[in-house]
Amino acid sequence: MNRKIKKLLTNQGGNYIFPFFWQHGEEEAVLREYMKVIDESNIKAVCVESRPHPDFCGPKWWADMDVILDEARKRGMKVWILDDSHFPTGYANGAMAEQPDELCRQSVSCRTYRCSGGETLCIGKEELFHPDPFQPTQIESYIGEKEPRHFDDDRLLRLFAVPFAAQADSGRGSAKSLAEKSIDLSGYITENGISWKVPEGIWKVYALHISRNLGYHRSYINMMDSASCRVLIDAVYEPHYAHYGEEFGKTIAGFFSDEPELGNGHLYATDVVFGKDMDFPWSAPLEDALKEALGVDYGIKLALLWEEDADPEEKAGIRYAYMDAITRLVKKSFSEQLGSWCREHGAEYIGHLIEDNNMHARTGSSLGHYFRGLSGQDMSGIDDIGGQVLPQGEDLNYDDGVFSKRIGEFYHYMLGKLGSSSAAIEPLKKGNSMCEIFGAYGWSEGVRLEKYLVDHFLVRGINHYVPHAFSPMAFPDPDCPPHFYAHGNNPQYRHFGCLMAYTNRVCELIAHGRHVAEIAVLYHGEGEWTGKCMFSHKPAHLLADAQMDYDLIPQDVFADRDGYKTVLEKGVLRVNTQEYRVLIVPYMEYVTQAFARAAGELEVMGIPVFFLEGYPAGLCDCADKEEEKKLLAGMHGCRLVKTEQLIPALKELDFADIFIQPADDRLRYYHYEQEDGSAVYLFVNEGTEGYRGRIAIGDPRRCYLYHAWENCLERADYDGSVLTVEVEPLKSLIAVFDKEGLTQEEEDAWLCRPVKADGEKLVFAGGWERSICRSIDYPDFKDGRKITLPDRLAEEKPEFSGFVRYENEFILSKGQMAEGGRIVLAVTDAWEGVELFVNKSSAGIQIAPPFLYDITGLCREGENEVMIEVATTLEREMAKVPDPIRPKPEPAALSGITGEVRLYYDLTMD
Incomplete structure (x- = not known):
């Protein structure tokens, strides 16, 4: 029998869960209590988060870490460390405040002027040499930097003019590039600014600025500069190694980076795409890379990051060169540098970037490319917080501003698959994936929703979890609930522990092996950078709904074949451990030449390539037009299908596992x-x-x-x-x-027999008696009264949260206790966690309806006592506690048994 199943059946499975354990500087006794309750939740690791701590990397921090590590050693637990004092990762515990200007974050911005022949364009010195001032949004004013550092090194990158008629000349393949059409105005600049007499016609003048005074996180490291990223290592990683080096790779598992960002635009803006009036990331290494990629006219060419009315091919090439340089620098300077440091010191490096609503392929609050941004990590990482994944939320979309935008298709068909795909195709990750989960759903989230969320990500292949969060702050802590213990105030603490045991068991079964998916879907990142494209979750939606499993793969698997262990064989595309028999390409106006070359190879080798809705119009990184023409022709030898015909086409070729x-x-x-x-x-x-x-x-x-x-x-x-x-x-x-x-x-x-609500119905001796208690008072139940089911407790006591107990009796005859007979108790619905006691012995905890219990072994001839305890969420009790970020809706959670309780006897059940 499967040796992992044997391990699980003998309670020897591993641990795959490490919840955030928030630190505020609590007393030693509280820290020890919380390590105990986490351990007793069937969890054998924690991720210590310093965000609320008053003395990160100071004496109090080391004292607190001493306690946590001591408890971890005693309990055989592991400790992960979130790697910064402020959220997101990149603040470097404030060390950037003391760093030289050249290590600090930078942006490039563009201001334009429209002018006509005969006019004199006058721009004053202040305006000419500085970008428009950064204007914080309401959310940035609330949670951003209150007194951002000011820098005095703003500079004008380029000033040039283009005839407005040239903007209309935007047909594909126009004769001249933007640089060739432009007039350099730098020669007109004086110490007082510029005065330029405009030639005949209508002109557009571009002023590109480099500045450190833009963005909402100016005191953060520059993710595209290795020396700047090293500041984080020196400020956080090295001090922890100096204190606890002997524990690295033992009790200390490693470090966790939380949502590192490039930081341009506005905080949590999701429309950070080219063609928008915003700044974009910059660094000295990026400038060097762009000079090499784009030549001496790189400053003029960069205007096409903002300009939409231009030749599509030129625009695609410049935008690709810019994003390619950015994301490769992030990969090298940040992700791989930190990962290498950890592995050299015996630890691992994990975390996630912001993926929300396709931010994973953009700058701003993310890192520009999901796979490159996490390349140095030992696990792939994603997160699901704040109501992102929801039951029946596949097609639920809305856009109500920051924190309130949702593309249901992305969250249900792409988010989980980003994590599991990266884990499968990248050798460094060895199949390991992680999801930060549960946080900021509010107190309305209980174990019933948590079970749905866990299963959602398990069935998409995620095999490690970071529940958000255990908070030892005095109850109630308003910070992003739910909190799983809450100093004993959360009624579902034990039920949560059962859910964690379940999660560990399933993770054991989907780790250290190989996921089978014969279909690869091309990641849309480069396509979105360069032109019109279809999001990868469009075909993913169709595949998942038809039970045709898939991985997402970036174009890099073809450009870096050694790094991804990519091999093209007859009928099979191998990427690391994965074996694909077909590749789906959501429509992209432009692709890379590495992909285009591979697409032709794949089709020739019997690996169908399906282009959805159209073939690419061009290549975004190929200067040789003859080579481009050849590669485009090769892709035209692949298959072209309408999106709605994809599944029938795949079924015709037998591309289905089940x-x-x-x-x-x-x-x-x-x-x-x-x-x-x-x-x-x-x-x-x-x-x-x-x-x-x-x-x-x-x-x-x-x-x-x-x-x-x-x-x-x-x-x-x-x-x-x-x-x-x-x-x-x-x-x-x-x-x-x-x-x-x-x-x-x-x-x-x-072997166990299936439990079914079937057979002869038995009756209870009388009516039900209900009593209640708050979680902190358990088991001191009060307010006993007779009730009928379904219960209407939520209407009777709209502010109550806690435990609800229901008591009754039933009688069994001697014949009904005969060998082979079965007694099954069913609770058709309850909110939320249920524990059943028969004759004062627990029949176990369940959290999902219908709640079915085989109670045969707990029954006796004659009278039998039944006690059912239902644990509610804390939503109703917490409704009166203000939320510091957003208004709370009226409580919607139900309470107690909202269905029926039924009793069955079956002599023949098998």
Whole structure:
């Protein structure tokens, strides 16, 4: 039998969870208490976050870390360290305030003037040599730097004019470039500014400025400068190694970078794309790279970052050169430098950048390219906070400003796959992926939603989690709830611990092996930089809904074949551990020559390449027009399909790992091959109704079902080809395939019979008695009263949060206790976590309806006592606590048992 399953069944699985443990400078006893409650939540690691701490890397910080590390050693736990004192990573614990100007963050901006022949263009000295002042937004005024550092090295990069008629000459392949059409105005500059008599015609004048006085985080490192990024290492990493070097690679697992950014534009703006009136990132190494890539006229050519009315090919080439240089510098200067330092010191480096609504391929609050931005990390990383992924949120879109924009298709079809794809295709990551999860959903989020979120990312291949967060601050801490313990005030603390045990078990099964996906979807990043493009989540949406699994791959897998271990073989595209038989290309107006060359090769080698909606119009990095023409012709030998015809075209060529009947566009699956020759198929139902059907898998190995929540096995209804299944919403199903079956001894120990609400209905002796208590007072229940079900507690006590207890009795005859009979109790619905006690013995915790319990072993002949405890969220109690960022909606959470409680007896159930 699968050796990982055997480990799990004997409670020997590993730990894949390390929640944020926020530090505010609490007393030693509080820190020790919280390490204990985290450990008792079935979690064996923490990620210590310093953001609220008053003395990061000071005496109090080291004293607190001593306590945390001492508790970690005692408990066999690991410690990760979030690598900065302020959010996001890059503040370097304030060290940039003392650094020379040349290491600080820089931007390039563009101001334009329109003028006509006969006029005299006059620009004063102050205006000529400085960009427009940075105007903070409301959110930047609230959470940004209050007194940003001022710099005196603003400079004019280029000043030139272009005839306005040339702007209209924007057809593809125009004879002259922008630089050739321009007039350099630098010779007209005096110490007082510029006075230029405009020649005949209409002209557009461009003034490009370099400044350190733009942006909302001027006291942060420059991600495109190795020396600037080294400041973070010296300010944070080295002091931790000096204090705890002997613990690196032992108790200290490594460092976590949280949402590092390039920092141009405005905070959390999602429209940071070319053609907008904003600044873009700059650095001295970038300037050198652009000189090499674009030549001496690079300053003039950069105007096309802003100018839309220009030749598309020239615009694409310049924008690609700029973004290519930026993201390669980020990769080298930041991500790989920090990662190399960690590995040289025996630790690992992890984290994530901002992916929200496709920011992963943009500058501003992100790093310009998802794969390059995380290239130096030992795990891929993503995050899901603040209501990004939601049940039935696949097509839910809105745009209500900062923190309130949502592209449902991105979050449900691309976010998770970015993480799992990077983990699979990048050798350094060894299949390891991480998701920061749960944070800032508010107190309305409980274990029911958390179960949905965990399953959402598990079935997309994410195998490590950073729950957000354990906060030891005095309750209630208003900072981005929920908090999983809250000094005993969270009623769902124990239920959360059961969820973490479940999560660790499933992660064990989808780690240290290989994800099977025969379809690759090209990452749209370079396409968005250079022209019109289709987002990668468009085809991903169709594939997932048709149970055709996929990875996202960047064009870099073809440009850097050694780094990605990319090999093209007959019928197979190999990228690291992955084997793809088909490549899907969402429409991109421009692609790289490395990709274009590979596309032709793939088709010739029997690996179909499907271009959606159109072939690329050109190459963004090829100066040789004859070579470009040849490569474009090669791509025209590939297949062109309309988006809506993609799935039929793939099915015609048999590109599907499984087939389900009946069809259901909300059943998700993940196929993972283990190192020992076994496999798991994880199925998750993200719909609202139970799925009952047949899944054609065609695997000759023996099949069992593994129930990760209960940690037991069940015989599968599998005929060697087709698996018959039932998958309820909020409940996963795991099919385990192995060449070897179970021994009789193992079957006796580990096989369980499915629990079903079926058979003869039994009745309870009387009505239900309900009592309640706050979590902190548990188990001191009060306010007992008789009620009928479904309960209407939320209406009766609209401000109550805590535990709700329901008590009743039932009677069993001697015959009903006969061998082979089964007693099943079902709670059809409750909000949220349920624990059942029969005759004062716990039957366990469940968090997803229907709540089904086989209570046969806890029953006795005659009277039997039933006690059901339901743990609510804290939403209703916390509704009166102000939110410092946004107004709270009226509480919507239900309370207690909102369905029915049913009792079944079945003598024949198997």
